[in-house]
Amino acid sequence: MVASALNHMDLWLRQGLPRPGRLPMVPGCDGAGTVSEVGEGAGPWAPGDEVVVNPSIACGHCPACLADRSVDCAQWGILGEHYWGTHGEEVVVPGANLVRRPPGLSWEESAAYGLCALTAYRMLQRARLRAGERLLVVGAGGGVASMAIAIGARTGAEVLATSRHEAKRRRALELGAAEAFATGGPVPVKADVVVDSSGSATWAASVRSLARGGRLVLCGATGGARVELDLARLFYSQQEVIGSTMGTYREFAEVTKLVADGLPVVVDSVHRLADYPSALDRLGAGDQFGKVVLDHRGVTTTT
Ligand SMILES: [Zn+2]
Structure with a gap:
């Protein structure tokens, strides 16, 4: 590993949610590095290849996998949750879970886009954003x-964004949002698609922001998983609530191409691997904009 990135998963895992099947456990979903060894049948890789890891792992040969629905594979799992992850000096993954590192990206950017871009891309696909x-x-x-x-x-x-923080609203505008509003305040327009993974904290406001025919898509519930929903309003307004998580192998290849073509990868901060606890604290405090990244260079490999 040359660099890896943190995700909310790592915070959950530190709290034992979910409790790892066995300990020790190496967390970490995202990362980029160079191939050091290639097992039999692992595909077209050779030592020295610069690669990015796709954290969404499936068997590759069941009916769901063969139908391009690897997220529905019975053996589907996430690197860093179900398998030893990327926050170590080395990681072992199926050859199918590697893509070539996009040219023009730094190692930090290469490590940072995987899980978040894959998740966001599939959410917007599932919500049929046009x-x-x-x-x-x-x-x-x-x-x-x-x-x-x-x-x-x-x-x-036309993208609108909300945040509690003035500075984050400004950054959202730089990323392409047309307008940004304070969280909790009124959003003066209705949206066709709402992306909200905050859970119960923002649920009511997000549902109110849905236009007729609107789709609310979520990939998490960081602020609480129990919500109330007015079913009459939902069906009368032809609205949908859509759950989504991670993405398929095809979708990972597609987001990698988007990133290679210039989709911005936002890195909040870079920490040394040895400073892992303070990097986790940065994520836990919620002050970041973009990805918290670990630089593994300078770590002595003991193997
Ligand atoms: Zn499968």
């Missing part, structure tokens, strides 16, 4: 939210 529609991204600042803003703008949607 050019000319209005997208509201709630809670700009996290990796998925900043990617949703950038991908939405690139799709040709």
Whole structure:
């Protein structure tokens, strides 16, 4: 590993949510590095190849995998949750879970885009966001939210964002949002697609922001998983609530191409691997905009 990136998963894992099947456990979903060894049947890789790791692992040969629905594979799992992850000196992954590092990206950017871009991309695919529609991204600042803003703008949607922080609202505008509002305040327009993974904290406001025919898509519930929903309003307004997580192998290849073509990867800060606890604290405090990245260079490998 040359660099890896932090995700909310790492905070959950530190709290034992979920409790790892066995200890010790290496966390970390995202990362980039060079191939050091290639096992039999691992594909076209050779030592020295510069690669990015796709954290969404599936078996590759079941009916779901063969139908391009690897997220529905019975053996589907996430690197750093179900498998030893990327916050170590080395990681072992299936050859299918590597892509070539996009030219022109720094190691930090290469390590940072995987999970958040994959998740945001699939969410907007599932919500069927089209050019000319209005997208509201709630809670700009996290990796998925900043990617949703950038991908939405690139799709040709009118992107709105909310954040509690003035500085994050400014950054959202730089990423392509047309307007940014304070979280909790009124959003004066309705959106065709709302991206909100904050859970119960922002749920009511997000549902109120849905236009007729609107789709609310979520990939998490960081602020609480129990919400109330007015079903009459939902069906009368032809609205949808869509759950989504991670993405397929095809979708990972597609976001890698988007990033290679210039989709911005926002790195909040870079920490040394040895400073892992303070990097986690940075993420836990919620003050970041974009990805918190670990630089593994300078770590002595003991193997
Ligand atoms: Zn499968």
